[in-house]
Amino acid sequence: MSEYSSAAARRLSQIGSFFRPNKRAMTIPWNPDSTEFPTRNELPKIEGAPEGAAWVWGKDDFVGRLNLLTPSRVLAASKEIRTGEVVPVNLPLNVPEVPAFERESFQHEIKTLVENAAYDDKYSLNTQSGTQWDGFRHFCHLPSGFFYNNTRGEDIVGPNANHKCSVHYLAEHGIAGRGILIDYLSYVKKNGIEFNPYDHYEISYEDLERCGKDQGIDIRPASKGGDIKIGDIVFIRTGFVEAYYQKPRDERIALARRHSDLSAESGQRWAGLKQEPAMLDWLHDCYFAAVAGDAPAFEAWPTQYGWYLHEHILALWGMPLGEMLDLEGLVKKCREQKRWTFFFSSAPANCPGGVSSHVNGNAIF
Template structure:
């Protein structure tokens, strides 16, 4: 009986697609060129995968939502280039001077090849210490200890280590498409909403919706009548970089070295970011963003006050590269001046076999 129901639903979908000129993803592996995809509540159950896993692009897929950056979507995104202004979003490699989460400080050494004639660079760095993509090896679905598409810790490090979920897959494919900026910090200042980006402050979906509305954007997915297209890349400015620049070197280091849970009055790392709530999960999933990114060290409000992290859903369940500590200051200024919040964006992740993450090496082009 269940099989007949599935068949009937598939036929109904085919009829709807014919009438609407859509192409709905129904059979795994999904075709990235489809024009309609299941909502979070409609995700198919995948044997052996955690609930809500969208491991739908093939058994050996390690691109996740980057699959949505098809040639057709990239070509369409290029039409957002109007003035040709290039705006890098990369912090200097030594910023922040003291990375949070006990990460190593960036060190730069000049190596002399021939005095006065030839020199090399030597970098000592943690790819998570500055403007970064969190790759799919960075954060697991905690209750099952599973990374994207069934990858385990033993695949990442140890005698049986392999290249599952390696950052080089993103490098070989490339990241380019249409970006959208939600300048929540600018919106909050305009509306008199006061908060400290270096303290816990959850930005709710409703607040982001109102921020978008203030910018003239409906942040709902296009299938729901909004302006977000499949494969768009999300950028959210919380004001972390602006606040960092105003702090003294001593206060910057002190903030990065806070220890403890950060909850219930205990000292610890605390940052503003996207809230952990069901509406936010629905929106991040159903918009079918190719990537998501923010300007803080965590993207989501830190520490989570729920039983889960957005990182679990974004990285391990849905396969979306997650960017942190992007410099969105100049981009926000230019977007506001031009009243244009969509732009072309390109990024060149490091081609490192077995790598966990990468500096973004990204440019927005208006």
Template sequence: MNTTAQSRLAQIKDFLTMNKTASAIPFDPNSTKFPRRKDVPQAKYGPEGVPTAWVWGENDMVGRLNLLTPTRVKAAASSEIKTGDMVPINWSLNHPETPAFARESFEHKIKTLAENIAYDDVYHLNTQSGTQWDGFRHFAWVPTGSFYNNTHGSDIIGEKANDKCSIHHWANHGIAGRGVLLDYRSYCDKKGIAFDSYQAERISYADLEACGKEQGFDIRPQAQGGDIQVGDLLFIRSGFIRTYFSKSQEERKRLALRPHQLGPDDGQRYAGVKQEEPMIDWLHDCYFAAVAGDSPTFEAWPTNQDYHLHEYLLALWGCPLGEMVDLERLSEMCKEKKRWTFFVTSAPANVPGGVGSHVNGTAIF
């Protein structure tokens, strides 16, 4: 069936079901149905042979944050905020003391304006050194060297640098909606599964599916009969932060300073989600507004494929990617409440030209 016929059939089905299908690019974020990865049409301005890329329009700067429409945000607040309990999901800025990948440590100084009367803070930090959002300028689609929506290195740094796809666009849009926690580390604890946060342990789609079942949560998208709603913000707890604090300061430093080189022999090794087709399909087809984990890399590092999930999430789909989000207290609250969804807000830094930001997030029950 050709594209025109498919579009016409979708229109007829929408009329009968009162739905609205995103069948043509640019997608309308107010749509109620979105195509699976295998059915996404090719954007005329997208990278050739990659039909899932840049579906929100060639001038878009916020990617899947478009899915956080007023209707979805209002519905999430109504359904999820019941008791008003708040759980911050930010690690303190001085952790980790020694960041991975040779990143700069956080520095905090107090500036005296008038002794005993007024003081200021002075921070020096790398936005990738702790709880963080990877922005669209952080990681490119490697085969073409293209960042989200045809952004290039020359847009980011140099004489022609500009604000294309910078983090301030997220700040101006806002991040708020329904959060979902898949507590994989608690699942491992319950099942007696050994798991090392400082090795490239790979969490597969099947693993997350089993974790969801243990929680009483179907991780399939709602369009396929599951519990994931369009625009959800996904959080996966691997237990990195718990493991971090279980080690001495000297051991944490040694692990953070393992030699770094791109490729399978990288000494920097961290647990995370697995690079595999089922995972790519799931992350795409759920239409998450953002995804995040508690490890330094979200995906298992180093990759065991010729691609990184960062490429798909950031460069192709425009899906914000969070790392080292503190999910320890959130895990305990979810267990106490016996629910794995909540309202969540995040305030990225309003920095024109910025690459990333600390999350500045709060979950509300």
């Protein structure tokens, strides 16, 4: 090849690289359109950040893994809409009647504007009292005291409070992408496994892997030959909602009022994902845009290992974490259609300075 031809080829290659996103995210801030991302064990060390922090989208980023919901990925996810059937995943605002972790119950009052002619609603609620997104202000990395992307408690409350990591950034970005349901409750019933959503029970990565195989899903990321795509939103059904409606009212109220603290002996006891390295690897390396479950705590509560998945998911990775979603109608529709993927859309509350939000979510088939 002549020197001219060689130079022209190099130039064409450079032009092509300019118009095509880098295949592998390497330089911070990462390009969200990349098709390969580092594993948890490959994360770059970020000066001033805790070990394992993935604050990789820029110093002023407050949407975290939602960056992965690029227009091209949302467009691809829209192909999941085939019948147009809509399945809401939101509990009524007054369910649970008495929320876990000593949270305030929902209060509703009707205000009369003009008798027999016009009325308003007045709500008093804790955004963590029912179907919820945990925002990045909700739970810090306990050893360092950092919330996501260099946010501190003084940024949230007090004289220097500001909007760093406010939930309104999630609202302004929007949440829409491909959802995938892992139905662990049906798996334990099918296999005769003793299981109580109202007690401490650890669901390991191996448990989820076996459950996925039973459904016909390979829960590994696509980069390893599995069915999980970058930017997917995973939903894990552990059966809390079903159990809530089955229990007598007095019993479920008493269980919700169990003593709450961060010790291994906490009276608040819930089934959920196991705090283990394999679970961390899976949750991180799949590059989910968000994760969600149907229980008061996404992970097994209380932790027996001195750390929480909340710390990694929210503070270190910036991944919205959903709890208390009503997945009962969703699992029924998935069975009817014999598929476990769907389009999902959620509209968090646009509350500047807010910590969390109700989900306001729909699965569309």
